[in-house]
Amino acid sequence: MKEQPAPLATTTDQDSPGSRRGERLSALAQQHGALVALVVLAAVASFSFDSFATGDNVENMAVSSAFLAVVALGMTFVIITGGIDLSVGSVFVLGGVLAAWGSQYGTVVAILLPLTVCGLVGLVNGLLIAKARLAPFIVTLATMLAARGVMLNITDEGGTTYLVDKDAFFAQLGQGKVLGIGTPVWITVVLFVIGAVALRRSRFGQHVYAVGGNEDAAALMGTPVARTKIIVYSLSGVLAGLAGVLNAAWLTSGVTILGIGMELDAIAAVVIGGTLLSGGMGFVSGSLVGVLLLKVIQNIINQIGSLDSAYQQVAGGAFLVVVIIAQTWLGRRRRVL
Template sequence: MFPEERGPGRGERLSALAQQHGALLTLVVAVVVASLCFDTFLTGDNLEGMALSSSFLAVVALGMTFVIVTGGIDLSVGSLFALGGVLAAWGSRYGTAVALLLPLAVCGLIGLVNGLLIARARLAPFIVTLASMLGARGLLLAVTDEGANTYLVDKSTWFTHLGQSKLLGVGVPVWITVALFLLGGVALRRSRFGQYVYAVGGNEDAAALMGVPVARTKSYVYTLSGLCAGLAGALNAAWLASGVTILGNGMELDAISAVVIGGTLLSGGAGFLSGSLVGVLLLKVIQNIINQIGSLDSSYQQVVSGAFLAVVVIAQTWLARRRRRMR
């Protein structure tokens, strides 16, 4: 007789649930508290504003989730977001197709270069993407003549409607974000590519022995991250009807924070897109609560976000160790 195989115990299941859905519980509590404390929190205009501002960060966080699940990091997304917005505004004078395709092509190419250097040359993701962050910001300054030129988007074009129009009372960028997360969730959880992403993040050497195309998978995820950042920048330019050069500073840290708060492990091998979306919403709710208070400076948002991230990382580490002891 073979020994009976035991499934995960109750404590291990509770630890897994806390790690995966703790951010969602925190978000619900924050929304309930804010709605009780501030009469304007649950108004349509406030909720619509939060959803719209969240959509751009969420698209960036989508690509970042794939990168972090593989055990990597991408510090270039903030600069690519700003570069994508400027390129979209510049290209809008030649039509909507150019306004969308130009930032996708340039930012996707930079993401591909990141992936090739990390996967093929085996360089550290932190160093490669840091260099890309500086390079993309330099390219942005070159395109805008050291920031002196701000390209405006004609408000009568279809490209502007893409950022400013509403569908069923909700901004089009929000619907685009929801569609991208649905597609990304299917790709990450249900496709062979998603299995490769988890395998590379779980144990790269073991994945290679199993026949997983490790280098190709890494190249794909960094290309995807660049594409998402460029698309988010283009949508933001369509919303603002201009390519603002000062945007994107620190956005990479916000995206990483949202992904980690949502339950994705920085060490790789575990994570899900719905958690990243919850992380983005939680950060935006915190920001909105600080704005509702009014007497607090906006810098408090960074303090709270940093404290939140530290608590989440500590909690993830403790839960992961607890689950290993229970096995």
């Protein structure tokens, strides 16, 4: 019997060039939409306000963004695993107070003390979430209250503000400059480079994505789910504490009223930057763009002058809603394609 020729392969709708092109465009929009918005908004503000693009204003935005960016870096890893960390605002202010208090004993104590304490807070979060299998929202809400309680106890209910000697080496971490750029900005850039490499090029980064994508499947493939969660939450605590250290060095004091709502700003920046709240997808660079975008919006409102600070929260919240809707729509469109 004569062999019949194999049927010619046909191109399905899912494999068509148009579908693949649409999927790539949707992915690019989801990943880099915040960057496009940042560039457009900054360009419009530069033409609209004479003082926006000045060196002093840009430097002030860069330095003030550095502290939130460091917190958002840790939050990025947490959210990619499908978790949340509501304690970072309180840990941030606790780190700043401990750094200011420890500065009287030298720079080493001013840095290591808050990093150790804040890292322990993150470690407790990780252990309770990974080992006791408690909900991240509840655990980090509890440690948020506990960390702020410790801070209030150290500062006599906020009545005592510890000061940093402006001539001390520790103060240079916040007020010093390298090549005309503030030291906190350089430290933030280095941390984000390390974070990007760890997330995209290391086995640990693969574990982070795997846990966020499907925790049960990750466990079946041999991924150390519990250890990954513990490391991620510990890292978030250390970075929040480090942000507090840099802020205390910048202000030369451990201000007790800071950090309120900072966890929400960090979450907003991470989500605006393209990281999915459901986990499994995210980018370190996107979180940095999200922070800068929030700061540009805040600065524009300040430039207008006739709007009070409440509009900053309104604008940030509205923008976050738009981003979440866009992410959901783009995600569905990619699945359809």
